Amino acid sequence: MIGGAIGLLSAAVALGVGHLTAGLVGGTSSPVIAVGSTAIDASPEWLKSYAIRTFGTNDKAVLVAGIGAVVAIVSIIVGVVALQRPRVGVVALVALGTVGATAAVARPENGLGAAVPSTAATVAGLLTFWRLRRSAGLATSVTGAGDAEAIAPASFDRRRFLLAGAGAAGLAAVSGLAGRFLIRRAEASASRAAVRIPAPADVAPLPPAGADLHIADVGPFITPNDRFYRVDTSILVPSVTAEGWTLRVHGMVRKEVSLDYASLLARPLMERDVTLTCVSNPVGGGYIGNARWIGAPLADLLNEAGVDPAADQIVSRSVDGFTVGTPTAVVMDGRDAMLAVAMNGEPLPLEHGFPVRMIVPGLYGYVSATKWLVDIELTTFGAYDAYWVRRGWAQQAPIKTESRIDTPKQSATVAAGRVTVAGIAWAQHRGISTVEVSVDGDAWRPARLAAEDTIDTWRQWVFAWDASPGDHTLAVRATDDTGATQTATQADPVPNGATGDHTISVTVAG
Ligand SMILES: Nc1nc2c(c(=O)[nH]1)N[C@H]1C(S)=C(S)[C@@H](COP(=O)(O)O)O[C@H]1N2
Numbered sequence: 001m002i003g004g005a006i007g008l009l010s011a012a013v014a015l016g017v018g019h020l021t022a023g024l025v026g027g028t029s030s031p032v033i034a035v036g037s038t039a040i041d042a043s044p045e046w047l048k049s050y051a052i053r054t055f056g057t058n059d060k061a062v063l064v065a066g067i068g069a070v071v072a073i074v075s076i077i078v079g080v081v082a083l084q085r086p087r088v089g090v091v092a093l094v095a096l097g098t099v100g101a102t103a104a105v106a107r108p109e110n111g112l113g114a115a116v117p118s119t120a121a122t123v124a125g126l127l128t129f130w131r132l133r134r135s136a137g138l139a140t141s142v143t144g145a146g147d148a149e150a151i152a153p154a155s156f157d158r159r160r161f162l163l164a165g166a167g168a169a170g171l172a173a174v175s176g177l178a179g180r181f182l183i184r185r186a187e188a189s190a191s192r193a194a195v196r197i198p199a200p201a202d203v204a205p206l207p208p209a210g211a212d213l214h215i216a217d218v219g220p221f222i223t224p225n226d227r228f229y230r231v232d233t234s235i236l237v238p239s240v241t242a243e244g245w246t247l248r249v250h251g252m253v254r255k256e257v258s259l260d261y262a263s264l265l266a267r268p269l270m271e272r273d274v275t276l277t278c279v280s281n282p283v284g285g286g287y288i289g290n291a292r293w294i295g296a297p298l299a300d301l302l303n304e305a306g307v308d309p310a311a312d313q314i315v316s317r318s319v320d321g322f323t324v325g326t327p328t329a330v331v332m333d334g335r336d337a338m339l340a341v342a343m344n345g346e347p348l349p350l351e352h353g354f355p356v357r358m359i360v361p362g363l364y365g366y367v368s369a370t371k372w373l374v375d376i377e378l379t380t381f382g383a384y385d386a387y388w389v390r391r392g393w394a395q396q397a398p399i400k401t402e403s404r405i406d407t408p409k410q411s412a413t414v415a416a417g418r419v420t421v422a423g424i425a426w427a428q429h430r431g432i433s434t435v436e437v438s439v440d441g442d443a444w445r446p447a448r449l450a451a452e453d454t455i456d457t458w459r460q461w462v463f464a465w466d467a468s469p470g471d472h473t474l475a476v477r478a479t480d481d482t483g484a485t486q487t488a489t490q491a492d493p494v495p496n497g498a499t500g501d502h503t504i505s506v507t508v509a510g
């Protein structure tokens with residue numbers, strides 16, 4: 001029992017640490033992956049096709065599990081033998097590392113450095129072996145001559161051994177999972193770096209020069225990717241490669257459609273500026289950004305699948321299980337709903353949904369903007385509640401007409417005289433018609449609007465204020481192209497988006 005546990009845990013820590021080290025220096029050098037790849041290369045064609053037929057895309061996972069099972073059995077046997085003859089354990093761990101290092105270095109894509117993870121694995125395995133022996137009250141000198149001692153029952157502290165064993169198991173699990181995460185992320189990054197987005201068939205004109213007022217403290221009209229807000233439920237960004245990506249369109253359709261990344265890129269692509277907004281954005285908040293997206297029209301794909309007229313909800317699903325419910329009628333009403341592959345001239349960044357996400361102008365992100373999209377199911381609102389709907393948010397959530405003051409900042413002190421008050425206003429898919437500013441609750445006065453790009457984008461505005469010394473409040477409100485002015489009543493983001501005029505206090509120095 002004890003011998004088997006020591007053997008198994010030492011091997012597990014070795015492989016976990018090896019995997020983690022590979023996550024830092026390069027995934028193909030992981031002893032597990034290197035041995036697995038070597039096994040794949042060495043196996044005959046009939047075995048490979050049998051594995052693919054039987055296990056499908058899980059064939060690699062089955063192989064890794066198989067390698068794990070072999071290592072587990074061997075390490076338990078070695079552990080039992082090593083109880084009396086610790087040198088056997090040392091030799092076995094060194095042999096394990098040597099096999100891993102040899103396989104890793106022999107991979108065509110690797111160099112000598114690929115031996116590092118297996119070396120780290122061996123060291124970690126030996127240290128674990130030594131620690132666990134010690135906590136079991138066994139001789140700590142594993143190389144000494146007198147190896148014949150058995151456990152002296154009196155010196156065996158069960159509690160101490162169990163604690164050390166649990167620590168080793170935890171270390172193996174954490175390092176193995178961390179290694180897997182790092183390796184997958186590196187694979188997704190490499191995949192993204194290799195992607196070439198074709199020129200869109202339907203190009204968007206550049207935003208008009210006047211769309212950006214270039215006022216300090218008002219963000220640029222197009223939000224750079226590294227400054228774009230990010231909202232999702234993932235602690236760790238999901239790693240998906242373009243090569244491994246597929247999308248299935250199913251449910252209430254005439255015929256199911258499946259497509260891979262290459263066939264998505266082969267479709268006619270469109271380019272559009274769309275402002276994304278999060279329903280959680282409080283009045284005056286920053287969960288909003290505007291980007292130039294390239295993607296395949298979603299309505300065309302749905303028409304190919306043939307949507308059942310009764311299917312009033314499109315449920316889209318991310319690789320991590322997150323779901324979004326979008327009204328079918330909205331996606332099909334002619335607006336530029338798309339399966340986006342590029343953001344501001346680059347393949348989607350990993351944290352913004354690489355390789356494919358949904359974009360639907362006019363709807364808050366949680367009902368439209370699924371990142372790491374892998375599945376689209378046509379269903380009904382009656383039949384299914386998506387992720388945030390189950391948590392109390394509205395089933396349907398068009399973006400509300402809103403505006404924000406970006407300069408001056410809340411509680412700022414400004415000099416008396418001409419003060420530039422400026423910010424943004426948005427009413428995606430309706431368009432902004434006017435923005436007004438009120439000082440100290442007095443009459444609303446019109447701000448100057450930047451040129452409109454499209455009705456799906458935000459609009460900057462600026463207001464010249466003759467500021468007199470003292471404390472003042474500034475408020476802003478927007479009116480959209482339907483003639484509706486934003487709701488003045490303050491409301492929280494739950495369940496369908498915050499309302500209220502963004503109001504700030506400033507001090508004007510005398
Ligand atoms: N897979 C996945 N997609 C998601 C989310 C998520 O949690 N998981 N959050 C949604 C929400 S609430 C918003 S506001 C947008 C944010 O997109 P961004 O992070 O690219 O700005 O993504 C949407 N898509």
Ligand SMILES: [Mo]
Nearest residue numbers: 278279365366
């Ligand atoms: Mo959101």
